[in-house]
Every structure is written in C-alpha cells, then in structure tokens.
Amino acid sequence: MGEEVKIGEYEPNGEDTNGDVERVAEWEIGLPTADDLTPLSQLLIPPELALAFSISPERQRTLIDVNRASQNTVSNLRSVGGGGQLNALSSNNFKSYNEDLARDPMKRISALRTENSGDDPSARTPKRPRLVWTPQLHKRFVDVVAYLGIKNAVPKTIMQLMNVEGLTRENVASHLQKYRLYLKRMQGLSSEGPSSSDQLFASTPVPQSLHESGSGAAALVWW
DNA sequence: AGACTAATAT
C-alpha cells in the first residue's frame, strides 16, 4: 500500500464525491482482474525451494489470516488522514472493492439502498433484494465451509469469514441449509451413476459474462 | 438474548 496518501490528494477541497468516484474508476481500469491475481492463500516460495536455500518456510496463510489482513486494511484506510472527507472516500473505495468481490447481487443491493434513502416510511424497513448466489459467492461460501469443517460451519462464522459486505447471517443460513441437503444427497449418491439431473452445484459452467465484468476493477483478495 | 436449524412461505 502507500496509495492512500495519493487518494487523499485527489480531493483537496471537499465534497466533490462524484469526481472522486470517476477518477477512482479510471485508475481501477489499469488494475489486474481478480483472476490475474495470485491467491493470498498460495505460497510464494514452493516448500522444496525454500528448503534448498534454507529459507525458513513461510507459514501457510489461512482464511483467517487473509480475513484479518483484510480487516486491517480497512482500518488502515479509515485512519489515514484522521477524519473528514478522506474517511468517506476510503470507505467508498472499500465498498466498491467489496462489491466487486460479490459482483452483481451486492451491487444491486447498494444501488437500491442509495435509491430509496429518502423519507419514505417503507424505507424505514429497507427491504433487501433477494440475494443471488453467483458462482463467485458460492465458491467463497464453499471455501469457507471447507476450511471450517462441517461442525464449525455455522451461519455466523461463515458470514464473518466470507467477509462480504451486505451479506447477512440469514442469507448464509438459508444457503447453508440447502448446501447441507446437497451434501447429504451426495453422500447417498457417491459412486452412483450420475442421474444427469445433478446440475445443482456441480461445476457451474462458467458464464463468460462473469469473467470480464465491465470495469475490470480488481479484488485485492481472491481465490 | 441470540444463534442454530428444520419447516414453511413466497
């Protein structure tokens, strides 16, 4: 990092948030896409190589490490400049980063939030659009569940580790219920011939549209 | 109280 200061310099005079958003969107274009990034969970130096050069092997980074690093990044961004419009900008940056993690569904959510942020009494109970579990979101979910092990994988923990803005415990609970049914079905069906109706989760095909998602804004952490 | 989960609703 070290980019935060520059971000601050973009906005010396205050309220022009739209200008910021545009400029941020502009430099985001140059960033690598999520798929180009080396996963943080991957070791940079292969163990054999480290051994050969007697480099102390780097500790395997876990989901928790990555999650913690992510949290630290947020608080660092927030603390830069000690307040004022810079804070708002920083959290905006994080928000868009997080939206890109979750892709479309979260974008829809935040769009809707700003849309009816008025005084409409029904806005007091801002109804979230129903969450769509994109392959990206689902993969994150599956990774976290696998990491936790099925016994520790409860909605709150999963939600926290997934670290997706706007994702609720209820969202996860609902998905988990379905996922458990799927696992159960797999259990009984292991080594049985594929009934050809198993398109549930099995290798979600790969919509091309999801690969080049417009802005090309990169997620900092992806796997 | 709050979280979990199975059942039920949309």
Add this chain to the structure above:
DNA sequence: TATATTAGTC
C-alpha cells in the same frame, strides 16, 4: 427451484 421467513429449541 432459489431464497426468505418463521417457529421451535438450546
């Protein structure tokens, strides 16, 4: 069918 909401339990 996918996701949300409810209701019962711990």
